[in-house]
Amino acid sequence: MENFYTGIELLFSTPMSVMLFFAALVGGALFGALPGISLLTLGAIILPFTVHMQATDAIMFYSVIYCSGVYGGAITAILFNIPGSPENAPTAFDGYQMTLNGQAGRAIGAAVICSSLGGIVSAIIMMMATPTIADWAISAFNSQEVFALIFFGLTVAVSVGAKTIWSGWLSVLLGLGIATIGTDPAGGIERFHFETYYLLAGIHFIPLILGLFAVAEVFEQSRKISRGENQKISANMKLPSLIEFWRLKFVVARSLLIGLFAGVLPGIGATLASFLSYNEAVRWSKHPENFGKGTLEGVVAPETANNAATGAAMIPLLALGLPGGALTAMMLGVFQIHGLEPGPLIFITNSDLVWVVFAAMFLANVCIFFVGYIETKTVVHLLRIPFQFLAPAILMLATIGAYSVRNLIMDVWIMFAAAILGFFLKRHGFSAAGVVLGLVLGNLGESSFVKSMQLMQYDWLGFFERPIAGTLIFAALATVFISFYKAIKQEFK
Amino acid sequence: MSSNSSNFNAWLGFFLWVGLSIFALILTLGFEGEIANYRYGPGGWPRGVFISIIIIATLKLFFDIRQTKKVGSTTIDQEYSGLNLFKHFGGLPITTIAVPVVYTLLIMPFGFFVTTPFFLAGVMLMMGERRWKHILAITMLIFGLIIIVFIKFLYVPLPMGTVQLSYDISNFFLVNIR
Numbered sequence: 001m002e003n004f005y006t007g008i009e010l011l012f013s014t015p016m017s018v019m020l021f022f023a024a025l026v027g028g029a030l031f032g033a034l035p036g037i038s039l040l041t042l043g044a045i046i047l048p049f050t051v052h053m054q055a056t057d058a059i060m061f062y063s064v065i066y067c068s069g070v071y072g073g074a075i076t077a078i079l080f081n082i083p084g085s086p087e088n089a090p091t092a093f094d095g096y097q098m099t100l101n102g103q104a105g106r107a108i109g110a111a112v113i114c115s116s117l118g119g120i121v122s123a124i125i126m127m128m129a130t131p132t133i134a135d136w137a138i139s140a141f142n143s144q145e146v147f148a149l150i151f152f153g154l155t156v157a158v159s160v161g162a163k164t165i166w167s168g169w170l171s172v173l174l175g176l177g178i179a180t181i182g183t184d185p186a187g188g189i190e191r192f193h194f195e196t197y198y199l200l201a202g203i204h205f206i207p208l209i210l211g212l213f214a215v216a217e218v219f220e221q222s223r224k225i226s227r228g229e230n231q232k233i234s235a236n237m238k239l240p241s242l243i244e245f246w247r248l249k250f251v252v253a254r255s256l257l258i259g260l261f262a263g264v265l266p267g268i269g270a271t272l273a274s275f276l277s278y279n280e281a282v283r284w285s286k287h288p289e290n291f292g293k294g295t296l297e298g299v300v301a302p303e304t305a306n307n308a309a310t311g312a313a314m315i316p317l318l319a320l321g322l323p324g325g326a327l328t329a330m331m332l333g334v335f336q337i338h339g340l341e342p343g344p345l346i347f348i349t350n351s352d353l354v355w356v357v358f359a360a361m362f363l364a365n366v367c368i369f370f371v372g373y374i375e376t377k378t379v380v381h382l383l384r385i386p387f388q389f390l391a392p393a394i395l396m397l398a399t400i401g402a403y404s405v406r407n408l409i410m411d412v413w414i415m416f417a418a419a420i421l422g423f424f425l426k427r428h429g430f431s432a433a434g435v436v437l438g439l440v441l442g443n444l445g446e447s448s449f450v451k452s453m454q455l456m457q458y459d460w461l462g463f464f465e466r467p468i469a470g471t472l473i474f475a476a477l478a479t480v481f482i483s484f485y486k487a488i489k490q491e492f493k
Numbered sequence: 494m495s496s497n498s499s500n501f502n503a504w505l506g507f508f509l510w511v512g513l514s515i516f517a518l519i520l521t522l523g524f525e526g527e528i529a530n531y532r533y534g535p536g537g538w539p540r541g542v543f544i545s546i547i548i549i550a551t552l553k554l555f556f557d558i559r560q561t562k563k564v565g566s567t568t569i570d571q572e573y574s575g576l577n578l579f580k581h582f583g584g585l586p587i588t589t590i591a592v593p594v595v596y597t598l599l600i601m602p603f604g605f606f607v608t609t610p611f612f613l614a615g616v617m618l619m620m621g622e623r624r625w626k627h628i629l630a631i632t633m634l635i636f637g638l639i640i641i642v643f644i645k646f647l648y649v650p651l652p653m654g655t656v657q658l659s660y661d662i663s664n665f666f667l668v669n670i671r
Contacts, residue, residue, distance in 0.1 A: 049649070052648075164553070164556075166552055166556065167553070169545075169549045170510060170546060170549055170550065170553065173542055173546045174546070176542045177517065177539065177546065180538060180542065184528075184535035186528050186530065186534075186535065187525075187528035187531060187535060189524060189525050189528065189534075189535040191524060191535055191536075192539075215593070218589075219589055222586060222589040222619070222620060225620060225621060226586050226621070386622075387620065388616075388617050388621055389627075389631050391616050391617070391620050392612070392616035392617055392632075393635050395593060395612075395616055396609065396612070396613065396635060396639060397639075399596070399597075399600075400639070400643055400649060400651065403652070404650070404651075407650060409600065409601050409652070412600075416590075416597060419593075442542075446538045453531070453532070454530065454531065458532055487556070491556055491560075
């Protein structure tokens with residue numbers, strides 16, 4: 001508890017920290033909710049400017065937008081059938097139907113309460129479990145385990161956001177391929193730099209993320225506007241009754257457990273949590289036929305699970321240095337920008353910073369509960385801003401963000417190239433999140449693979465001589481074979 | 494969309510993935526071989542990645558064609574399978590891509606302060622906005638906010654321009670704002 005109080009004290013130590021906390025709370029919910037912009041857009045836009053912030057403020061900012069953004073993404077999923085991010089996708093299945101049935105208020109109210117509840121429980125578990133996991137990881141995790149964990153994370157990441165397993169694999173492999181541009185981690189030898197010194201340091205992930213998410217989304221909205229596909233819906237706010245919630249207590253409890261479990265796994269986190277939770281809600285329901293037609297359970301299950309996964313997703317990031325998704329990958333970037341290396345040692349070297357993150361996530365979820373009502377009403381009004389006025393601001397911020405990383409116009413070109421790539425990848429069922437995960441985990445994966453090979457003297461079976469690495473490699477291979485088998489079986493059915 | 498068109502998209506996607514991978518694999522042959530302390534050398538990991546892409550792209554092609562034969566034209570075919578660049582460039586207004594590209598071309602010679610107001614107005618025009626008062630007001634609002642946040646408070650260094658007149662205008666802004 002003492003550490004927690006220290007975290008809170010640091011969180012409110014300067015007016016700038018307080019301002020950033022509330023800016024992140026409102027900004028996350030706003031960007032998560034606005035159509036065409038997502039939580040990742042805000043994360044990508046802010047990323048270059050974190051250089052100018054203190055490390056604690058920058059990391060706290062991302063922790064808070066992670067919580068409020070996942071909650072905010074539910075609003076567009078419910079109102080417009082546009083999930084703010086992949087983890088809000090199952091919310092749209094029933095949430096949007098509830099809107100069409102004139103029950104948008106009930107659906108949003110349920111999302112607010114469940115997001116807050118899931119996040120608070122998750123933050124408490126994170127506070128209790130992360131230091132223990134970190135202590136254990138110091139002794140148990142070597143480069144073999146890190147490589148095995150990344151391999152496992154990548155095999156599961158292929159299911160995030162892609163239309164088919166093949167598209168998911170190609171997305172992740174594309175990210176891994178882009179990560180090989182620059183120099184190799186073993187000998188520092190130049191690769192794929194095309195005789196230009198701009199590429200010697202590799203493709204920076206900030207312009208790539210800005211292009212794939214923020215600018216590509218503007219392109220997509222532009223396409224929709226030109227086709228007249230965007231629609232406006234008004235909604236008011238009405239919380240569901242306590243009796244309704246009491247009836248759903250088992251759905252909430254089950255979704256909490258699923259969210260916590262899935263959130264810990266790197267490479268999947270909240271997305272798998274919300275899908276699994278939705279599936280389980282259907283499986284356990286007395287009226288499964290109501291799902292997809294606008295039932296409250298269909299909103300409660302994924303929204304509880306995806307917010308429960310936010311705190312849990314911080315465990316592998318802080319304890320092992322492994323991001324669980326695109327936003328946690330950006331958080332890893334924030335750590336690196338400030339010369340910090342998340343992992344077991346951070347609990348010794350930067351304990352205060354870690355507890356600021358914990359305190360910020362806990363308080364953010366409490367705030368979501370209390371200010372959700374007011375904020376949602378505001379967000380609903382802001383949704384009336386026509387996209388033609390939002391688009392220039394997004395493009396402007398993205399351009400400044402990409403340029404200011406290294407003061408290179410090349411990064412702006414990379415951003416627009418990534419945007420065009422992202423637009424077509426998304427249109428054709430590939431996953432931009434998969435590309436980003438491949439890019440971020442690719443560098444870590446290759447360097448841990450190199451170290452593992454050197455340590456094991458090139459004996460590939462050496463992974464299986466270490467229990468954790470062996471189990472993870474086995475689980476990864478099993479995941480690959482099972483997913484391939486299912487895809488092939490479905491095809492030949 | 495017909496089955497033939499779906500098949501064409503599947504093949505086009507396949508050739509793009511495989512072509513990209515073969516090109517990259519050829520480039521890896523130019524990397525130095527074995528590193529003193531690492532047997533697989535700088536090309537080992539990328540070769541693994543690009544060979545995997547070829548295998549997965551082949552499997553994707555097989556199943557895409559099978560899917561087309563099975564159900565003819567499908568939603569997946571119409572929306573996602575393969576890379577029907579021509580149609581989707583048609584679907585996406587070319588100006589949506591062109592305006593940012595032109596802006597990026599002009600920002601270095603003419604500087605951020607001179608080109609940005611035109612860019613902001615250009616984006617609104619390309620998004621279908623025609624009310625000039627709205628365009629002017631929103632341009633001034635966004636440009637003003639950006640200058641206050643990024644120039645005055647965050648001291649972000651933005652391109653000043655290489656053309657003398659643009660440089661002088663940028664300098665005027667900087668001196669007066671900071």
